[in-house]
Amino acid sequence: MKTKPKLICPICGAEYNGPVQRCECGEPVEFEPFKGEPYLGKTVWERFYDFWPVEPELELSLGEGDTPLVRSKLGKELGVKLYLKNETVNPTWSFKDRGTFLAMSYALKADYKAVGTVSTGNMAASVSAYASRFGLNAKILVSEKTGDEKLRAVSVYGADVIRVKGDYGRLYFDSLKLGERLGVYFINSDNPFRVEGYKGIAFEIAEEVTPDYVLIPTSSGGLFRGIAKGFLELRESGLIEELPVLVAVQAEGCSPICRAFKEGKGRLERFENPKTIAQAIANPYPPSGNAVLRLLREFGWPCVSVGDEEIIGAQRELAGEGLFVEPASATGMAALEKLGESGVIPEGSKVVSILTGSGLKALSHVEGGKIVECPIDELENCLR
């Protein structure tokens, strides 16, 4: 059995023993660093057992994690070795499942009967699926703008989908408070267990390659913090020698973290009128934004924003490698082109780009290719 680890605020340093999600200073808390050694095992949960804050409920696992690291020839032109970490083959087809599984393992042990989340996309589907799997009720709060079509892939798992009229931006904080009062455990974007679950991405990468750069699509900041914590713990445990450079990648049309970073601000401000095709990373006021800013400054890591045109181009290039991803997942590749051309990422580097979610999730955004009409008797000509 795991002993109960402490929670620490990465901004003000306050410590907590209870199961809080945010520090009194307003920032997200995180588990103290773990040290350990790897074991033999089929799943990332077993191999890196020492590094989880809660015993993973392996009997209820859906096989999240242990995703392929795919070699790509797309780095060739830039002279870099590119690897694509394909998170689209998780049980609900996005990286969210890693964090959801770990948070759900906690919720079950803590005897919650209901869980919730604030999301309209990947996280909503993930929490719905695992809640159902774990036998818990799920309350999914979505914005009033979300169409029925998009919600089908969420409600199919049997969750209570609640379309909230009013300021959607408030919901992240409101839901945590209400959840505490009502006994509903809200697993929002940067929930501490969720962040821990994402460490598995770093662990699996380190098992296969020693990257110089890792490109991370960044919205709430939960994924970035998780991967960073994973590499840091590997280094502290003596399992890797040097940290890779982690690159926070945002869409230009919604880049509050990159903007604050460039302007040298310590705290970020809400990004007004966000507009980007990369819907899955379009959070105008990321709850882990300040924590990510701090990491970027501490380690000298870059923040890069890319435009919709570049994103669409990169999505097409990735499809040419056989990997159809949602626009948010293509931002890493778009950033690589920018960083490679400007010399920030030098030739010969080993680069990993995180592909966060399946292209099937945002099919309506995809430009269809040309379709040729052909009478069957002329098939031979059409095939030439």
Place this chain on the structure above:
Amino acid sequence: MKTKPKLICPICGAEYNGPVQRCECGEPVEFEPFKGEPYLGKTVWERFYDFWPVEPELELSLGEGDTPLVRSKLGKELGVKLYLKNETVNPTWSFKDRGTFLAMSYALKADYKAVGTVSTGNMAASVSAYASRFGLNAKILVSEKTGDEKLRAVSVYGADVIRVKGDYGRLYFDSLKLGERLGVYFINSDNPFRVEGYKGIAFEIAEEVTPDYVLIPTSSGGLFRGIAKGFLELRESGLIEELPVLVAVQAEGCSPICRAFKEGKGRLERFENPKTIAQAIANPYPPSGNAVLRLLREFGWPCVSVGDEEIIGAQRELAGEGLFVEPASATGMAALEKLGESGVIPEGSKVVSILTGSGLKALSHVEGGKIVECPIDELENCLR
């Protein structure tokens, strides 16, 4: 390097050394049985290296195969131990990728410049993706009824999509002939390499459990033949003692194999006016139908058909386990209920059901759940 294995017709016994796809008698040929031993390795391609008819192009792999075997509580009521083989987490989100990868490895070595397939669904996406990955042109022949929306997930990979006007049923055979003439390697539903690729499902299952029954959604028959060949080769190699009972599962609205089986016919007939929600297995004249019939008869295996109502119910139950599958994938679970209740599958049995493809592929068929509207100031009440 692999030596060149022979191809054999499972119906008339004729043997071929060249790369034919169909026997002169009209039936599909298959590779002679392989024997071997398993090795240590990360991928199914490495661990079962002895069993493939062609050297897999591992550098070009997208990480197909090695899918999770998920424990399910859905067998509880029937007193069976149920495992779900989740093929929805393959690179294009269906089992087709296993066969496509192996066939593509052959096409590359045989120096083809173009490949093709006849499909509107999972196989079309899979062949498009891998052709692009392997640097080959792809010709995807779809029926004139296929909508643009559905083809987006295919054309995104850069394939030439050709909408053929005329008798779609003829295309399977026409394409093989034309392909031979034009140097386009057609990887249709029961291409011999494709069938070999599906053996991996049997191999991976056998690594984890010793099943008494395996439930297999059956359309063209390629998947069924592949899994059967896999278990047979494991037995011949002394790696398992007994074969599981393989259950061919079809949708009632398009069940040519089950019908011929029940009527005691040696050859199947075209199923007129097929109509089922399980689109992915709605082939009215399966090219491997007679070969499947022969396997069922030889080993005394059952063929079970299930209705659309049962399929939809099973799809909902699987979603309740956190696994959202396309209707075709739910047929196995629907068949289990039928076979369990009627006592054909006895209590205490270990059963594996194959989940062939992602629910995101047929999202428009899914009945959405209830969505509650809630003003933000009443959120507390809505959450109770």
